[in-house]
Amino acid sequence: MTSEPTASPSPAAQPSPADSALVRAARGLPVQHTPVWFMRQAGRSLPEYRAARQGIGMLQSCRRPDLVAEITLQPVRRHHVDAAIFFSDIVVPLSAVGVDLDIKPGVGPVVATPFRTQADLDRLPELTPDMVPDITEAVRLSLSELGSTPLIGFAGAPFTLASYLIEGGPSRNHERTKALMHADPTLWSALCSRLARIAGAFLQVQVSAGASAVQLFDSWVGALSRADYLRFAQPHSATALAMVEGVPKIHFGVGTGELLASMGEAGADVVGVDFRVSLTDAIERLGGRYAVQGNLDPALLFAPWEPLSSAVRRIVDEGRAAPGHIFNLGHGVLPSTDPDALTRVVELVHEYSAAVAAPDADAGRP
Numbered sequence: 476m477t478s479e480p481t482a483s484p485s486p487a488a489q490p491s492p493a494d495s496a497l498v499r500a501a502r503g504l505p506v507q508h509t510p511v512w513f514m515r516q517a518g519r520s521l522p523e524y525r526a527a528r529q530g531i532g533m534l535q536s537c538r539r540p541d542l543v544a545e546i547t548l549q550p551v552r553r554h555h556v557d558a559a560i561f562f563s564d565i566v567v568p569l570s571a572v573g574v575d576l577d578i579k580p581g582v583g584p585v586v587a588t589p590f591r592t593q594a595d596l597d598r599l600p601e602l603t604p605d606m607v608p609d610i611t612e613a614v615r616l617s618l619s620e621l622g623s624t625p626l627i628g629f630a631g632a633p634f635t636l637a638s639y640l641i642e643g644g645p646s647r648n649h650e651r652t653k654a655l656m657h658a659d660p661t662l663w664s665a666l667c668s669r670l671a672r673i674a675g676a677f678l679q680v681q682v683s684a685g686a687s688a689v690q691l692f693d694s695w696v697g698a699l700s701r702a703d704y705l706r707f708a709q710p711h712s713a714t715a716l717a718m719v720e721g722v723p724k725i726h727f728g729v730g731t732g733e734l735l736a737s738m739g740e741a742g743a744d745v746v747g748v749d750f751r752v753s754l755t756d757a758i759e760r761l762g763g764r765y766a767v768q769g770n771l772d773p774a775l776l777f778a779p780w781e782p783l784s785s786a787v788r789r790i791v792d793e794g795r796a797a798p799g800h801i802f803n804l805g806h807g808v809l810p811s812t813d814p815d816a817l818t819r820v821v822e823l824v825h826e827y828s829a830a831v832a833a834p835d836a837d838a839g840r841p
């Protein structure tokens with residue numbers, strides 16, 4: 476972690492995404508308010524998203540730069556969040572290198588021919604930028620409207636991608652995945668090395684086109700014990716993260732309370748925390764070495780304002796113990812969430828954290 480403060484921009488200078496609250500918090504630098512964005516903010520909770528997507532398949536939507544930019548921008552316009560997340564999916568790079576798959580509504584990614592043997596490695600060539608010119612264009616289109624708001628690029632981590640490939644679709648227990656990693660560690664390692672390079676290249680394409688931060692999603696890695704995580708997942712996540720240069724890196728998984736420090740050690744600047752662990756416990760487990768992101772339970776957005784707002788304030792307060800805190804949910808926005816609840820949470824995080832950061836200075840605003 477960098478802890479040396481850099482000079483603040485002069486008031487006259489054009490604000491840049493590299494100096495945004497999100498990037499500064501990710502680097503452990505002082506901020507005037509806690510930055511906030513939401514995993515899955517670009518998606519089904521928004522009527523304008525449903526309208527834009529009408530009649531267009533999910534995977535197809537992810538490859539149309541005009542549509543990708545529009546959907547990426549929608550939550551920024553509506554909620555005034557501190558970052559956009561690039562609209563895509565963790566399986567887009569696999570599809571780009573030629574894996575036959577689809578994203579089925581209400582199900583998720585489904586792979587036509589699941590990965591089973593050494594021969595299947597031939598279906599996973601390297602990802603090169605010329606395979607995804609649409610991604611570069613969509614990032615550039617998004618940046619032209621984002622101005623000083625940073626764009627977060629993302630990819631799926633090797634373990635989570637391997638699970639979709641091996642199981643053929645979403646899985647509760649990841650039994651085939653775990654069977655393969657223990658039965659044939661050499662094949663597992665070869666598969667995850669390929670996936671790490673694909674994920675790292677996909678992240679770097681987004682960064683080269685102008686993304687100001689990246690998030691590596693290892694959504695399902697909480698299914699592993701720490702010993703198995705260290706042996707079978709962490710080295711490959713580390714490869715993917717090491718391929719990204721020049722921007723802060725966020726690393727997130729679900730049910731990863733036991734893995735937080737090991738996920739930080741994979742090469743993250745920010746460790747994402749799900750809602751099962753308090754931020755206070757997470758910060759302690761991380762030894763104060765990383766910024767944190769999280770961790771409001773997405774289901775609390777369905778509760779009345781009083782319990783919801785007190786949970787938000789508590790999370791802002793707990794986050795102050797870390798070198799940096801990015802407010803987020805503990806997992807993605809649920810599709811039936813009232814978008815107005817998200818907008819109110821953004822307002823509260825901004826107001827409450829600014830008042831705490833500068834209690835005597837008119838809430839830190841000019």
Ligand code: CP3
Pocket residue numbers: 513514515516517518519533560561562563564565566578579580581582583584629692694807
């Ligand atoms: O707003 C954002 O966060 C940006 C877009 C985004 C999507 N998927 C769009 C999407 C991001 C960051 C993802 C990542 C993703 N995709 C993850 C990691 C994040 C997590 O939730 O843990 C995972 C595991 C996937 C795989 C996947 N794709 C799932 C589980 C699903 C949901 C299936 C369903 O329909 O319930 C998808 C489809 C998907 N990806 C949708 C969106 C907006 C829904 C498709 C639709 O609108 O029809």
